[in-house]
Amino acid sequence: MTLIEYYNLFFNILDSKIQKNELNEFFFWLIEYYCNINRMEYILNPNYLIDKDQKSNLFKAIEQLKKNMPIQYVIGESEFMNLKFYLNNKVLIPRPETEELVSWVLSMKPVNKKILDIGTGSGCIAITLAKFIKSCDLTAWDINKEILEVARKNALSNKVKVLFEIQDISRIKSDRKFDIIVSNPPYICNSEKKNIKENVLLFEPHKALFVDDNDPLFFYDKIIDFGKKNLNNNGNIFFEINENHNQKVSDLLIKAGFHDIELKKDYRLKNRMIRASFK
Secondary structure: OEHHHHHHHHHHHHOOOOOHHHHHHHHHHHHHHHHOOOHHHHHHOOOOEOOHHHHHHHHHHHHHHHOOOOHHHHHOEEEEOOEEEEOOOOOOOOOHHHHHHHHHHHHOOOOOOEEEEEOOOOOHHHHHHHHHOOOOEEEEEEOOHHHHHHHHHHHHHOOOOOEEEEOOHHHOOOOOOEEEEEEOOOOEEHHHHHHOOHHHHHHOOHHHOEEOOOOOOHHHHHHHHHHHHHEEEEEEEEEEOOHHHHHHHHHHHHHOOEEEEEEEEOOOOOEEEEEEEEO
16 A cells, blocks of 8 residues: 555545544654654655555554544654653643743743642653753652653653652642742543543543532642742742633632732633742
């Protein structure tokens, strides 16, 4: 089978399930991942003959996409701020909003700071910060060994040093001090599941996404309480937030004694990030 034949088959099978512009991108992701053929090489040689193993992987990818599996889980990796991250369904797929959160931390130009990432998942936040800020010490926490295995693999592949530790953010126990805490905790209420796309509901880890409607700020409350005790003077906390709860998170920070509270809009002009200082 040639690549152009696969291209036609790919579109014929998936055209009714996935938008055409996305399908086009997915096709090029797949052939680059499995065949090491980029977009220009395909244009120059659409009759490239795929071998048996490549064909098997490419056909398997079609079956997975038919079941609404995100392309990032199909190939087992994603890009975040121009870095590659290995993924499996134990961790969330990194989002553009989280890139904006990391960019905000980077814009503060931290030097010789101790930075903690709470709920690290794939490690994208901590690893990217470690990659672009050479002078800071990075620590990253998550709830179990399986998640941290993914993060450690990503730190190794991106050639950075991060201290990964198992900590449950619902009952954090540590007396260490930090200058910056950054977190993208679960913040989507269970009642909002009806608005979530099927590819997210079926494949991404619900514990990393959803919270009880009766206590939607549970993780923010816990992390803010920890920050109150464990941030150094003039330390900062950065959160990704649910746009519907930005005022409530701000109120929690004020009640805990934080100041200089600043909301930031994402690329869709929604209030999705918040920063605050302590003391």
